[in-house]
Amino acid sequence: MITGNEAIAEGALDAGCRFYAGYPITPQNELPAYMSRRMPQLGGIFIQAESELAAINMVFGASAAGALAMTSSSSPGISLKQEGISYIAGARLPAVIVNIMRGGPGLGNIWPAQSDYFQATKSGGHGDYHCLVLAPSTVQEAYELVKLAFYLAEKYRNPAILLADGMLGQMMEPLVKNPKSKIPNPKDRRKEWALTGCKGRAPNIVKSFYMREGDLEKLNLALQKHYQLIQAKEERYEGLFLKDAQIILVAYGTMARISKVALHTLRQEGIKVGLIRPIALWPFPKKAFAAKSSSKVRYLVVEMSYGQMLEDVLLTVRDKEQVEFLGRAGGGVPSAEEIIKKVKKIL
Numbered sequence: 001m002i003t004g005n006e007a008i009a010e011g012a013l014d015a016g017c018r019f020y021a022g023y024p025i026t027p028q029n030e031l032p033a034y035m036s037r038r039m040p041q042l043g044g045i046f047i048q049a050e051s052e053l054a055a056i057n058m059v060f061g062a063s064a065a066g067a068l069a070m071t072s073s074s075s076p077g078i079s080l081k082q083e084g085i086s087y088i089a090g091a092r093l094p095a096v097i098v099n100i101m102r103g104g105p106g107l108g109n110i111w112p113a114q115s116d117y118f119q120a121t122k123s124g125g126h127g128d129y130h131c132l133v134l135a136p137s138t139v140q141e142a143y144e145l146v147k148l149a150f151y152l153a154e155k156y157r158n159p160a161i162l163l164a165d166g167m168l169g170q171m172m173e174p175l176v177k178n179p180k181s182k183i184p185n186p187k188d189r190r191k192e193w194a195l196t197g198c199k200g201r202a203p204n205i206v207k208s209f210y211m212r213e214g215d216l217e218k219l220n221l222a223l224q225k226h227y228q229l230i231q232a233k234e235e236r237y238e239g240l241f242l243k244d245a246q247i248i249l250v251a252y253g254t255m256a257r258i259s260k261v262a263l264h265t266l267r268q269e270g271i272k273v274g275l276i277r278p279i280a281l282w283p284f285p286k287k288a289f290a291a292k293s294s295s296k297v298r299y300l301v302v303e304m305s306y307g308q309m310l311e312d313v314l315l316t317v318r319d320k321e322q323v324e325f326l327g328r329a330g331g332g333v334p335s336a337e338e339i340i341k342k343v344k345k346i347l
Contacts, residue, residue, distance in 0.1 A: 001173065002175045003172050005030035008164075011147045013042060019070070020045070021062070022035070025073055025077045026166075052077040055081070056083075056097075060087055060088050060091070064195050070096040074099065074100050075104050075116050079124065085097060085131065086129060090129065093159070096146065098162045099116055099161060109331050111331025121312070128223070131159045132160040132283075134149055135164065137256045139172070144181070145162060148183050158226070165253055193206070235280055235283050237285035239277075240263065240274055246296070247347070248275065248300070249299075251302040252279075252309065258333070258336050259302050266343055299324065301325050301327075
């Protein structure tokens, strides 16, 4: 039995992460506490930085030197890291950033929320860039997806965000490690671009600063091609009962767990309900909706925010008449009973 926060830390270590820099904030403190114990045992580096800004820039430096680097925080702390995340994206560096979301805006509270969706998927820092964004819904999946986040970050030389909430971070569930995991270990990849010192080779330069006219635009054009490749190859989702569904619930993370309870209850009553659970939030899994775009199907988006993922669903479905919404925020969590009531009202 292990908490979601600890499972994320253990998954990162199993992926080969050997550099962690962070700063305490609830409800993710179990993660750096776990790292502080385990990282020295594995010969890695754990740093409690003096601030969130320091932590993300330490990750920048460690990644530039070829280390598998990670940081974690919760909503206000992630806001402080945004400039550094933009620098990492601009420098084409791999890094993993974990956000265990809490209620907001402002200092908010320590209750679970999903109101950082825009920040993660629309890139909360400056400039035209994207982070890969993965959203687990169980402790087991939190462990598996952080390993995948490291692999994808290394594969595409791009920052990856693991987006969960305070409920998932704090809950305890069984964790089973699968030695036959299909996720390749990123530490086995060669990093010819890394700053590894003088070795009789041409010098490497890692930067996001371009002053000559046209150079920065060339970088941006290259990044856009890069993002198009990610969009084409890295959509991930879970679909349940989609073939005959009249109403399809759309939810991720903890809300997907609660939506599944509502789904099975409604199915037992003979109501044809399905579920699309985005596992990758960026790139958003548009393919999941492609086969169901029909006037006979309605969607109910359920989230712990006031309609952030809703916008991506509307852009994908392109027919607002098909899409309904149920959301709460500031620590409010839609219940299975609320979802059931909403579905029946729609019908």
